[in-house]
Amino acid sequence: MTLLNSYFGKFGGMYVPQILMPALYQLEKTFVFSLKDHQFKKELSDLLKNYAGRPTPLTLCQNLTKGTNTRIYLKREDLLHGGAHKTNQVLGQALLAKQMKKKEIIAETGAGQHGVASALSCALLGLKCRVYMGIKDIKRQQQNVFRMKLMGAKVIPVTTGSGTLKDACNEALRDWSKNYINAHYMLGTAAGPHPYPTIVKEFQSIIGKETKKQILTKEHCLPNAIIACIGGGSNAIGIFSSFITDNSVKLIGVEPAGKGIHTKKHGAPLTHGDTGIFFGMKTKIMQTEEGQIKESWSISAGLDFPAVGPEHAWLDSIKRATYVSVTDHEAIHAFQCLSKSEGIIPALECSHALAYALKLMKSDPNKHQVLIVNISGRGDKDIKTVKNFLKNSE
Amino acid sequence: MNRYQKLYKTLIPFKNGCFIPFLILGDPSINISLKIIDLLIENGADGLELGIPFSDPLADGKIIQNANLRAFSSGINIYKCFKMLYDIRKKHKNIPIGLLSYANLIFKFGIKNFYLKCSDIDIDSILIADLPVEESYSFRKYAKIYHISPVFICPPDAEQEIITKIARYSTGYIYLLSRSGVTGIDNKIIVPPLHLINKLKKITNVPIIQGFGISNTKQIKKIVLSGISGIICGSIIIQLIEQHSHDEEILIQKIKNLSLSLKKATKIIE
Numbered sequence: 001m002t003l004l005n006s007y008f009g010k011f012g013g014m015y016v017p018q019i020l021m022p023a024l025y026q027l028e029k030t031f032v033f034s035l036k037d038h039q040f041k042k043e044l045s046d047l048l049k050n051y052a053g054r055p056t057p058l059t060l061c062q063n064l065t066k067g068t069n070t071r072i073y074l075k076r077e078d079l080l081h082g083g084a085h086k087t088n089q090v091l092g093q094a095l096l097a098k099q100m101k102k103k104e105i106i107a108e109t110g111a112g113q114h115g116v117a118s119a120l121s122c123a124l125l126g127l128k129c130r131v132y133m134g135i136k137d138i139k140r141q142q143q144n145v146f147r148m149k150l151m152g153a154k155v156i157p158v159t160t161g162s163g164t165l166k167d168a169c170n171e172a173l174r175d176w177s178k179n180y181i182n183a184h185y186m187l188g189t190a191a192g193p194h195p196y197p198t199i200v201k202e203f204q205s206i207i208g209k210e211t212k213k214q215i216l217t218k219e220h221c222l223p224n225a226i227i228a229c230i231g232g233g234s235n236a237i238g239i240f241s242s243f244i245t246d247n248s249v250k251l252i253g254v255e256p257a258g259k260g261i262h263t264k265k266h267g268a269p270l271t272h273g274d275t276g277i278f279f280g281m282k283t284k285i286m287q288t289e290e291g292q293i294k295e296s297w298s299i300s301a302g303l304d305f306p307a308v309g310p311e312h313a314w315l316d317s318i319k320r321a322t323y324v325s326v327t328d329h330e331a332i333h334a335f336q337c338l339s340k341s342e343g344i345i346p347a348l349e350c351s352h353a354l355a356y357a358l359k360l361m362k363s364d365p366n367k368h369q370v371l372i373v374n375i376s377g378r379g380d381k382d383i384k385t386v387k388n389f390l391k392n393s394e
Numbered sequence: 395m396n397r398y399q400k401l402y403k404t405l406i407p408f409k410n411g412c413f414i415p416f417l418i419l420g421d422p423s424i425n426i427s428l429k430i431i432d433l434l435i436e437n438g439a440d441g442l443e444l445g446i447p448f449s450d451p452l453a454d455g456k457i458i459q460n461a462n463l464r465a466f467s468s469g470i471n472i473y474k475c476f477k478m479l480y481d482i483r484k485k486h487k488n489i490p491i492g493l494l495s496y497a498n499l500i501f502k503f504g505i506k507n508f509y510l511k512c513s514d515i516d517i518d519s520i521l522i523a524d525l526p527v528e529e530s531y532s533f534r535k536y537a538k539i540y541h542i543s544p545v546f547i548c549p550p551d552a553e554q555e556i557i558t559k560i561a562r563y564s565t566g567y568i569y570l571l572s573r574s575g576v577t578g579i580d581n582k583i584i585v586p587p588l589h590l591i592n593k594l595k596k597i598t599n600v601p602i603i604q605g606f607g608i609s610n611t612k613q614i615k616k617i618v619l620s621g622i623s624g625i626i627c628g629s630i631i632i633q634l635i636e637q638h639s640h641d642e643e644i645l646i647q648k649i650k651n652l653s654l655s656l657k658k659a660t661k662i663i664e
Contacts, residue, residue: 015497017453018526019549019574021556160459161450170452177453178575277497277524278450290472291502292449 003032006194008314014193016173016280023180028195030099035202040095047091048206051124052081054088056207058214058372063341064358068365072357073223074375075211075239078346084377085207085235086117090186092203094121097184104183107153108132108172110165110231111302111349112144113377114188119153121186129153132171135163137301144381162295165231165305169279189232190309193280197237197309204238211372212242219370225250225360228374229353230270230323231302233309235376240321250322253312254352256298257325267296269308270316270323283310299328299385300348302377330355332389335379347377348385397490397518398543398566401440402601402623411618411660412440414603415653416494416628418461419444419478420470422639427465429642430635430649431482437650438657441490442482443521443626446475448496453523455578457629460636472499479515492519492545492566497533506536513540519566521545527559534563545569548594548602550587557590561598568594570622572606579629580607586620595621611659618660627656 002025006012014024034040048054056079061072077085097105105127109115115131122129131148135157138145148155161167169192176185190200215223226243228236230253243249258266266272269284276285278293286294286306296306315321331348334355339345346354350373357373379386395403405412415434420427431442445451447465451458483491493512500508500522512520520542525533527546537544543566548557550571560568570591572584584607594602601623608614609630617625631652638645 013529014526015524015529016526017524018547018552018556018560019571021526021528022549022551022553160456166450170450173452174455174576180574277501280524282501285498287498287502289502291499293498 002194003028004195004198008311009317011281011283011310011313012194012197013282014280015277015282016193017177019177020180023176024193024195026100027096030096031195031199034096034099040099044092044095048088052087052091053079054206055210056080058211058218060218061342064337065361068361069368070361070365071370072361073215073370073372074344075207075372076375077207077235078344078375078378082113082117082120083380084113084117084347085204085238086114086188087120088206088238089200089203089234090114090117090121093184093186093199094125094127097127097186098125100184102182102184103128104179105129105186106172106175106179106183107186108165108168108188110134110137110168110304111300111347112137112141112148112381113302115148115153115155116144118186119148119151122153123151130156132156132158132168132175134158134165134168137164140301140385141381165301166293166296173280189234190237190311191232191279191281191283191307197281197311200234201237201241201311204234205241207235207238207374208240208242211239215370215372221370222246222249223370223372225252225369226372226374227252227254227353227357229303229349229376230255230308230312231267231305231349233312235374237309237311239374244320251315251320252356253321253323254356255323255325256300256303256352257327258297258299260327261325265297266325267298267303267305268325269306270312271325273306278307281310284308284313284316299331299389300352300382302347302349303352324356326352326355328389332386334358335386344375345379346375347379348382350374350376351379396543397488398601401490405440406623409662411614411622412603412624413438413657413660414441414443414624414626415439415631416443416445416626417631418447418458418465419475420447420465420468421461421632422464422635423468424470424474424478426642428478428481429646432485433646433650434653435486435489437653439653440624441492443492443494443628444479445494446472446499448499451496451523453576455576455629457579457632457636458577461632464639472503476511476515479517483516490518492521493517494521494523497522497525500533505532509536509540509542512542517542519543519545521547521569527556527563530563547571548590550574550590552590554593557593558597561594561600564600567601567603567623569626570602570604572604572608577606577629579609579633581609584608584613584617586617586622588620591621611655614656614659618662624660
């Protein structure tokens with residue numbers, strides 16, 4: 001029996017080989033206990049403040065919105081140590097691993113941001129770290145591979161399947177099913193089997209808590225909409241978490257439409273997939289008519305995943321959140337706009353969210369609206385990808 | 395009495411274990427796959443465990459992952475799998491046939507429809523690699539309605555509560571894991587978890603079959619002598635398919651020899 005509800009409506013669950021169930025129960029028990037433990041909370045809070053650099057600012061775009069009545073704020077997770085929101089939850093999970101007396105960390109990564117965050121938290125807390133990464137992602141994210149290695153992590157190339165995040169996730173689970181006694185699987189997003197979606201949401205909820213406080217101070221009201229990109233969905237659920245019960249605030253998740261939904265080269269399971277069971281959870285996935293998992297596509301390695309966290313599938317089903325999709329092309333355009341107008345280079349992941357905010361702004365320039373975009377990470381890692389994209393578009 | 399019960403009835407008095415080969419349907423092609431299955435049955439297989447190819451088989455190691463890919467390359471799909479199973483059953487009326495699947499294939503097909511289809515083909519058991527007993531209710535429900543035995547995996551370090559559940563719900567046999575991890579070939583000695591065997595035997599008469607890592611006759615003898623009812627062998631057979639898929643004659647000969655020797659190892663009394 002689980003201590004917490006393992007489902008969000010009909011989504012979620014623990015669809016893993018039986019051998020992993022005790023490890024999941026142990027993790028859940030440690031998590032529940034730790035949340036009530038003053039010492040644990042104090043230690044995490046201290047790390048978030050003095051190591052990771054929280055709170056991150058909420059920045060008003062000074063130039064991007066000129067000539068309109070839209071005010072766009074950016075929640076600056078790009079300024080967090082490590083360069084992305086991923087640091088929030090790996091610090092929490094690394095402390096849980098220590099509580100469980102596990103000395104090794106298994107992680108998977110797509111764009112490398114979760115790999116980097118895992119590596120830095122392991123270096124800090126004295127844990128041995130190995131990171132599974134698809135061979136295709138290793139090629140497109142070499143800078144992050146180097147950063148992981150610098151911080152002492154072992155990067156294991158995954159050649160199976162499409163050589164992307166999906167395959168890295170499978171390999172990490174395979175490793176964990178052998179080594180769960182001594183190793184903790186530091187899952188990188190609010191997806192996978194229970195209790196991961198709940199744990200990752202809890203540790204990422206700090207984004208939402210800070211955002212709410214900051215926007216009330218700056219605008220004295222709640223925003224009209226919060227917009228975040230969705231791969232597995234951790235940055236989105238983190239910022240949504242404080243606003244789910246505020247029905248006046250629109251929650252908008254942006255999936256990658258890749259080369260265009262019609263080309264079938266996309267990564268949009270919420271808007272163009274259907275319910276299935278994959279990677280330990282029942283959720284919306286991209287699959288064939290026979291239930292084989294499809295390969296996803298996005299120019300952003302961090303969004304290149306054929307499934308989505310179960311809470312998003314639930315928020316979608318009850319229509320509390322709206323999910324849309326944005327193409328590679330639109331994301332690159334937003335990436336350029338923010339770089340040029342505000343001097344902020346966003347990650348390609350959150351450029352998708354920004355692209356949708358720009359669409360909302362341009363569709364009705366006279367509308368008075370306050371939009372918050374979660375800038376989940378910085379774009380240094382994506383510069384080569386963007387450069388190649390622009391070169392090929394010329 | 396179902397086919398598993400009949401089989402154990404014929405083997406147990408002679409203290410013989412059963413030899414169940416595991417194969418991926420359609421590997422390396424539908425025709426060769428069917429020939430291999432016939433060959434295994436003619437040369438000692440007491441039952442069959444057949445896998446429906448899945449894109450993301452996370453309980454499997456490299457050898458079986460590659461078998462899935464070969465099967466896909468040969469053009470397999472779930473409907474062709476059912477056709478193969480229908481042909482196998484038509485030819486081999488008495489052999490127990492167990493299916494191994496991943497949860498999404500059954501969920502997508504419709505749980506009810508899947509079990510109904512398997513019942514029409516006269517499949518004996520279904521094991522779902524990524525379905526722990528805790529999440530199994532909606533699958534077990536239809537297994538019961540359509541008289542198909544659910545099979546659950548018992549890990550080597552299972553605690554009493556889970557052992558009790560597995561013993562209650564696993565009706566064809568209990569799949570006892572030799573070790574943690576994924577499928578593959580181990581050449582080292584596999585120590586049967588005696589404490590677990592004893593615990594299971596105290597609460598159920600359902601036979602215990604051991605799998606994962608079993609690849610040689612020494613291991614098999616030791617396992618059968620420990621009181622386990624039989625073994626499932628997959629990767630060692632599938633590795634032969636991988637190595638000789640382009641030379642059918644050699645492949646057939648190698649599989650025949652392997653099957654005979656693995657079966658022989660399960661016989662305590664000749």
